[in-house]
Amino acid sequence: MSIEVNQLSKSYGAQKALDEVTFQAKPGQILGFLGPNGAGKSTTMKIATGYLAADSGDVLIKGVSVGKHPKVVSRMLGYLPEHNPLYPDMYISEFLHFVGSLYAIDKKKIEVRIRHVMERCGLMPEKSKRIGQLSKGYRQRVGLAKALIHDPEIIILDEPTTGLDPNQLVEIRGLIREISEQKTLIISTHIMQEVEAICEKVVIIHRGKVVAQDLLQNLTVSGQSDGLILETEEPLELGWFERFPVRTIRELAPNRFLLLSSEPIPVLRKQVMTLLAEKNLSLVEMKHQSKNLEAIFHQLTQSR
């Protein structure tokens, strides 16, 4: 295994942020680490990269304990934190020089290495600007370049596309896919499309506990999550669905529900149509929510 997270627990005061979190990533795998706000993703990433100590449990990077050998591990890891810390007054290459010196990269090799990562991360068009003058997308690229400068085998990216516009988002995702060749990647995110677009394996965490861990293809096929999204102009009463073949109801937004069906969707749809007519409700939207990651995520991380 490239990364083994073993029974990690962490509390902040009385609050338990992680409760025996366990998962693994194989060499060459892109693992999507998913969870709602406050689930414990950043805490896990910080412990895995040696920035924070766990209360119990450990993370092994290629068999080396992060808790016991944080310095050894830091050379094997590239990390893009959620709040990507950069020096706004520095030029990009100046900044990468500085980071390279922290990893004691050979002075003869550093120029070549900086040029390589700047090209790889598409930074050459902006090379004459200071970091503070760059757009958010380009600052994320600098963060990625920083994570790659010492050519680590394992890369951990904490919410790498948050706050990017749709064009930058596609570009950065493409870049992540390119970077991932021959590397092991963990990407923490709450964007389902991101995981579906780039990840092979998925771990879902909720309130500090792992609630699902599998290959994306297995999760989306085996998840018992076929459902119907229903939105009406008027409020719906949950009691109306008691006689329906509905296992669970999730409120996605006001007057908008995900009904997880225990029967084929056409059976449920027919009953919902009858209900709408009976109650004289105006339909805004009704659509089949197939067994996709978003439905599984809702199912596992929202309470009724």
Ligand SMILES: Nc1ncnc2c1ncn2[C@@H]1O[C@H](COP(=O)(O)OP(=O)(O)OP(=O)(O)O)[C@@H](O)[C@H]1O
């Ligand atoms: N330094 C801290 N002190 C106290 N509580 C903290 C601290 N850091 C995180 N927490 C709490 O621990 C829980 C997990 O936080 P964490 O940042 O790991 O979640 P997350 O899944 O990364 O969330 P988000 O998607 O919102 O970034 C949250 O309830 C958070 O408020």
